[in-house]
Amino acid sequence: MEKILGRRFLLGVDLAKSMDFTSFAVIEMCFDPAIGDSVYHLVGLDRIRGVEYPIITKLIIDAFKSLSGQYVQDGPHLCMDASGLGAPIRDYLKQADLFDYYKRSLFPVVFTGGESARFNPTSGNYNVSKTLIFSNLVSLMQHKRFDYAQDLQALPMLEEEITNFKYHLTASGHTTMDAVSGKHDDLLCCIAIPLMIAEWKYRDQAGMFENIDLPR
Numbered sequence: 185m186e187k188i189l190g191r192r193f194l195l196g197v198d199l200a201k202s203m204d205f206t207s208f209a210v211i212e213m214c215f216d217p218a219i220g221d222s223v224y225h226l227v228g229l230d231r232i233r234g235v236e237y238p239i240i241t242k243l244i245i246d247a248f249k250s251l252s253g254q255y256v257q258d259g260p261h262l263c264m265d266a267s268g269l270g271a272p273i274r275d276y277l278k279q280a281d282l283f284d285y286y287k288r289s290l291f292p293v294v295f296t297g298g299e300s301a302r303f304n305p306t307s308g309n310y311n312v313s314k315t316l317i318f319s320n321l322v323s324l325m326q327h328k329r330f331d332y333a334q335d336l337q338a339l340p341m342l343e344e345e346i347t348n349f350k351y352h353l354t355a356s357g358h359t360t361m362d363a364v365s366g367k368h369d370d371l372l373c374c375i376a377i378p379l380m381i382a383e384w385k386y387r388d389q390a391g392m393f394e395n396i397d398l399p400r
Contacts, residue, residue: 193213195248207231264277264292291310317377321375
């Protein structure tokens with residue numbers, strides 16, 4: 185069947201410890217000729233808690249396989265939090281024969297401080313600051329290049345996270361973006377990670393990241 189150029193699915197995963205939430209997002213990326221640019225649609229969103237790590241790994245694999253369908257240019261692509269718990273799950277997924285780099289890729293992301301981004305060739309991780317990742321999400325929302333399905337069951341929780349997400353000034357004088365104390369940001373993370381990767385890797389116009397030393 186004919187593939188649609190510029191259309192792909194990205195699976196975003198934010199992993200957490202056993203008592204916190206692990207969240208999943210499915211984002212459809214496509215080219216909109218009306219604006220001459222890529223747009224993103226959040227078509228799936230969920231979170232789980234208290235689930236053993238092998239089951240989480242299986243859920244990721246099952247979700248990835250379910251997105252391996254037709255009418256897409258490439259993908260799906262898995263964009264996951266590779267911090268802490270994410271490291272062993274990343275390693276297991278690499279051995280699961282899911283990825284072939286050019287058509288289906290794995291992008292492990294580790295949150296860093298400051299406002300920097302770099303690729304670590306030793307670990308294969310993309311070390312990107314939360315500030316940069318969330319600034320990209322805000323920019324896409326402001327330019328109406330990101331939207332979400334109104335029938336998502338997790339939508340009320342996502343809207344609550346958006347409300348509780350604020351700019352903070354650190355002790356060193358830097359501005360950062362994070363959830364207010366005691367609130368969650370896992371849904372926002374699982375959405376923001378693939379959006380950052382998509383803008384850098386698959387968008388034709390990647391000028392907003394021209395100062396980021398990441399391999400293509």
